[in-house]
Amino acid sequence: MTAPFAILAVLTIAGAVAAMGLRHLVHCALALVVALASLAAVYLQLDAQFVGFAQILVYVGAVAILIVFAILLTRSGEAGTQPIASPSWAAGIGVATVVFAVITGCVLASGFTQRESPAAPDVATRLIGEALMTQFVLPLEVVGLLLTVALIGGVIIAMRERKSEVTAALGEAGSIGKRQSANGNLP
Amino acid sequence: MTPLVAYLLLSAILFAIGLAGALTRRNAILVLVGIELMLNAANLNFIAFWRFGPNPQALTGVLFVLFSIAVAAAEAAVGLALIIAIYRQYRTTHVDQINGMKG
Numbered sequence: 001m002t003a004p005f006a007i008l009a010v011l012t013i014a015g016a017v018a019a020m021g022l023r024h025l026v027h028c029a030l031a032l033v034v035a036l037a038s039l040a041a042v043y044l045q046l047d048a049q050f051v052g053f054a055q056i057l058v059y060v061g062a063v064a065i066l067i068v069f070a071i072l073l074t075r076s077g078e079a080g081t082q083p084i085a086s087p088s089w090a091a092g093i094g095v096a097t098v099v100f101a102v103i104t105g106c107v108l109a110s111g112f113t114q115r116e117s118p119a120a121p122d123v124a125t126r127l128i129g130e131a132l133m134t135q136f137v138l139p140l141e142v143v144g145l146l147l148t149v150a151l152i153g154g155v156i157i158a159m160r161e162r163k164s165e166v167t168a169a170l171g172e173a174g175s176i177g178k179r180q181s182a183n184g185n186l187p
Numbered sequence: 188m189t190p191l192v193a194y195l196l197l198s199a200i201l202f203a204i205g206l207a208g209a210l211t212r213r214n215a216i217l218v219l220v221g222i223e224l225m226l227n228a229a230n231l232n233f234i235a236f237w238r239f240g241p242n243p244q245a246l247t248g249v250l251f252v253l254f255s256i257a258v259a260a261a262e263a264a265v266g267l268a269l270i271i272a273i274y275r276q277y278r279t280t281h282v283d284q285i286n287g288m289k290g
Binding site: 036 | 188189190191192193194195196197199200201202203204205206207208209210211212213214216217219220221223224227230231234235237238239240241243244246248249250252253254256257258259260261262263264265267268269270271272274275280281282283
């Protein structure tokens with residue numbers, strides 16, 4: 001194990017623990033940024049440069065900002081006096097420990113400890129682009145469709161519903177001018 | 188060079204932390220953060236197996252992770268929109284207080 005990997009692993013684990021354990025939600029989001037950024041550095045160490053920068057762009061750039069927005073919009077930023085863990089937290093910790101033990105046991109029991117690392121592959125971004133445009137063009141299109149649907153769905157779900165306006169717009173579609181003049185009379 | 192097993196153990200720790208957070212935290216936003224951590228652990232596994240696999244020139248691991256990141260981004264967007272809609276309805280984001288359908 002090399003020193004850079006050890007530093008990055010400690011940073012990742014510390015960030016993840018802080019993101020899951022801190023009381024203040026904004027601090028949790030910042031700790032999540034630390035964990036995801038050091039995971040991007042781990043990707044760089046594994047010769048997956050494109051994935052590392054995609055991780056920084058998508059997770060550190062977009063998902064973290066989205067989480068901060070959600071924290072601010074739901075006004076859960078201020079730390080309350082309520083407990084941060086659910087009443088059944090012991091069962092959750094137990095399940096996570098069992099899962100961790102099973103995964104670790106499987107990894108250690110497999111033959112991966114003797115696996116030698118092959119020579120560093122030559123992964124140019126050009127090759128990734130070519131693969132995306134030839135062999136993986138159908139998944140790429142499906143992902144584009146998925147992102148469009150998720151965008152529209154997210155906007156529609158989070159949109160504030162005004163029932164009276166919706167029914168009015170449906171019922172009085174022909175008399176928009178009347179409604180506008182009525183709105184104009186409002187102080 | 189770091190051996191493959193170190194990356195796999197880091198991924199297992201990250202997955203366990205994310206699972207523990209998703210199962211124990213009361214705030215729905217942090218449950219989503221835990222799910223994101225678990226997805227990242229899976230991505231790290233993909234990249235590690237791709238790098239140490241017999242044929243890293245095939246690029247399948249890298250492309251799988253790219254698609255996985257895109258799906259995770261869509262999931263985060265829809266999930267946070269759902270949390271905001273729930274907050275508007277119930278005035279809380281604590282998952283144990285959102286029990287309107289509990290029998």
